[in-house]
Amino acid sequence: MAGRGRPRTFDRDTALEQAMEVFWTKGYESTSISDLTTAMNMKPPSLYAAFGDKEALFEEVIRRYNSQYGARLWGDLERFEHPKDATRHVLMTTAHLYTQDDTPHGCMVVLAAPQADSNHANVNRALRDLRRLTVGNLKNLYARAQHDGLIPPAANIDNMANYYTTVQYGMSIQARDGATRDELIAVADAAMATWPSLISTT
Amino acid sequence: MAGRGRPRTFDRDTALEQAMEVFWTKGYESTSISDLTTAMNMKPPSLYAAFGDKEALFEEVIRRYNSQYGARLWGDLERFEHPKDATRHVLMTTAHLYTQDDTPHGCMVVLAAPQADSNHANVNRALRDLRRLTVGNLKNLYARAQHDGLIPPAANIDNMANYYTTVQYGMSIQARDGATRDELIAVADAAMATWPSLISTT
DNA sequence: CGATTTATTTATCGATCACTACATAATTCA
DNA sequence: TGAATTATGTAGTGATCGATAAATAAATCG
Numbered sequence: 001m002a003g004r005g006r007p008r009t010f011d012r013d014t015a016l017e018q019a020m021e022v023f024w025t026k027g028y029e030s031t032s033i034s035d036l037t038t039a040m041n042m043k044p045p046s047l048y049a050a051f052g053d054k055e056a057l058f059e060e061v062i063r064r065y066n067s068q069y070g071a072r073l074w075g076d077l078e079r080f081e082h083p084k085d086a087t088r089h090v091l092m093t094t095a096h097l098y099t100q101d102d103t104p105h106g107c108m109v110v111l112a113a114p115q116a117d118s119n120h121a122n123v124n125r126a127l128r129d130l131r132r133l134t135v136g137n138l139k140n141l142y143a144r145a146q147h148d149g150l151i152p153p154a155a156n157i158d159n160m161a162n163y164y165t166t167v168q169y170g171m172s173i174q175a176r177d178g179a180t181r182d183e184l185i186a187v188a189d190a191a192m193a194t195w196p197s198l199i200s201t202t
Numbered sequence: 203m204a205g206r207g208r209p210r211t212f213d214r215d216t217a218l219e220q221a222m223e224v225f226w227t228k229g230y231e232s233t234s235i236s237d238l239t240t241a242m243n244m245k246p247p248s249l250y251a252a253f254g255d256k257e258a259l260f261e262e263v264i265r266r267y268n269s270q271y272g273a274r275l276w277g278d279l280e281r282f283e284h285p286k287d288a289t290r291h292v293l294m295t296t297a298h299l300y301t302q303d304d305t306p307h308g309c310m311v312v313l314a315a316p317q318a319d320s321n322h323a324n325v326n327r328a329l330r331d332l333r334r335l336t337v338g339n340l341k342n343l344y345a346r347a348q349h350d351g352l353i354p355p356a357a358n359i360d361n362m363a364n365y366y367t368t369v370q371y372g373m374s375i376q377a378r379d380g381a382t383r384d385e386l387i388a389v390a391d392a393a394m395a396t397w398p399s400l401i402s403t404t
Numbered sequence: 405c406g407a408t409t410t411a412t413t414t415a416t417c418g419a420t421c422a423c424t425a426c427a428t429a430a431t432t433c434a
Numbered sequence: 435t436g437a438a439t440t441a442t443g444t445a446g447t448g449a450t451c452g453a454t455a456a457a458t459a460a461a462t463c464g
Contacts, residue, residue, distance in 0.1 A: 003431085003432085003440070004433075004438075004440065005430075005431055005439035005441065006429065006430040006431050006432095006439080006440050006441040007431065007440085007441075008441070008442095026318070026319055026320050026321075027231075027316075029229075030231055030317055030320035030321050030322075032421070032422080033422055033423075034420085034421085034422095043442065043444085044422085044424080045425095045441080045442065045443075045444095046441065046443090048422095048423070048424075049441070050441090053422075054423090104318055105318070106316075110375055111317065114229075114313045114374075114375060114378060115227070115229040115313065116227050116228070116306055116307070116308075116378055117227050117228055118228050118229060118232035119228075119232050120232070128379050131375065131379055132379065156388070158385075159385075159388040159389070159392060160392075162381065162388065162389055163388070163389050163393070165372070165376070166369060166372035166373055166375075166376050167368055167369060167372055168372070169371070169374075169375040170367070170368035170370070170371035170372030170375075171368055172316075172375075173371040173372075173374075174364065174367070174368050174371065176318055177330050177333055177334065179364065186361040186364065187364055187365050187368045190361060190399070190400055191396070193399035194392055194393070197395035198392055205461085205462085206410065206462050206463075207408080207409035207410020207411065207460075208409080208410050208411040208412075208459065208461050208462095209410085209411080209460075210410090210411065210412095211411075234450080234451070234452080235451080235452055236452095245413060245414085246452085246453070247411080247412070247413075247454070247455095248412060248413090250452095250454075251410085251412090252411090256453090
């Protein structure tokens with residue numbers, strides 16, 4: 001299992017975790033290779049040998065981010081019988097995750113590079129595609145529920161998914177601006193109060 | 203009125219408008235002086251003489267942005283008798299403004315530099331303070347309405363303001379990701395449907 | 405007119421950017 | 435052990451960053 005040449009002096013997962021924290025706090029563009037090598041405790045050649053260039057490292061970071069935090073949000077929604085409970089779980093978990101003390105506040109996918117066009121279009125596009133997955137998750141959830149009769153046929157499930165996604169996106173900005181966990185929970189509660197009117201004809 | 207020396211060859215307001223479009227599209231950091239001088243059709247020394255450095259130019263741009271677009275949102279809310287109508291006006295105007303074809307989509311104050319900490323902390327802070335003004339506007343609106351008896355004393359107006367602000371923030375991300383005007387209007391409608399439950403005890 | 409003032413153009417500045425050539429160190433394989 | 439392989443540290447690369455010095459151009463003032 002151990003390779004042939006000189007072994008690494010750092011743990012790859014730990015280094016990725018350290019890189020994630022920097023990207024999450026400063027965003028993609030404001031994070032320099034120097035910031036990264038400092039946080040990851042290695043010199044540039046080691047970083048490039050292990051992760052490719054800055055963009056490849058970032059892509060690996062967001063893959064890791066998604067499997068770590070996305071899973072907390074979307075991983076076990078099928079255990080909820082009703083889509084309303086699943087949606088509440090998503091929003092409440094969001095309020096919790098976005099205000100954790102041991103990570104930067106807000107969602108990295110929303111905050112790291114929201115520019116329409118920058119000098120790093122690949123990164124902007126990758127993050128946008130990840131965000132669209134979020135809406136897709138909700139639409140799938142609601143489509144299944146509608147098929148199962150838990151949401152009336154007349155309900156506009158696209159609007160529902162767009163609405164809850166919008167609230168979740170907004171919570172990222174709020175969290176970054178210093179909103180407390182309780183404040184985000186209150187926002188989530190308010191959003192959930194809309195449910196009855198959403199599932200009636202729109 | 204005309205000064206003493208050689209007159210400017212550009213219109214200051216036009217140049218600011220051109221700078222705004224670049225900052226709005228690419229964000230603060232990704233916008234280079236070179237991007238700006240190209241868009242503003244001038245050489246660096248002219249830019250620096252007329253506007254100071256990049257940060258001062260950006261600050262002037264967001265002041266202009268705020269007086270142009272902020273006014274459309276918050277300028278004449280007193281013409282609405284009921285705070286619910288004022289809130290609907292804000293969200294509907296937001297849906298309209300964020301999807302205009304002759305400007306970048308979404309709000310520059312939300313999208314230009316949402317990093318928690320970057321190499322331009324002044325800019326991050328200035329934008330965050332502007333965003334907090336938004337919540338403040340809503341809180342003032344609701345406080346007056348509560349005093350006038352249009353919102354029950356038991357209602358939690360801080361939660362209300364946080365909630366509608368969150369929806370508006372989220373609409374910026376949605377607009378940037380390609381949401382249509384109709385989709386944002388549907389989101390605004392959904393958010394307004396929450397009103398009755400918000401003004402009952404929370 | 406000449407003196408003064410301000411703006412524009414040209415041609416940069418030092419700093420930092422992402423990234424790498426090169427020599428050396430540490431491991432495995434034969 | 436020596437050859438091969440991989441990682442690390444030193445010391446840079448050219449490009450671009452934000453910002454500017456110096457010369458020139460265009461206006462007003464006396």
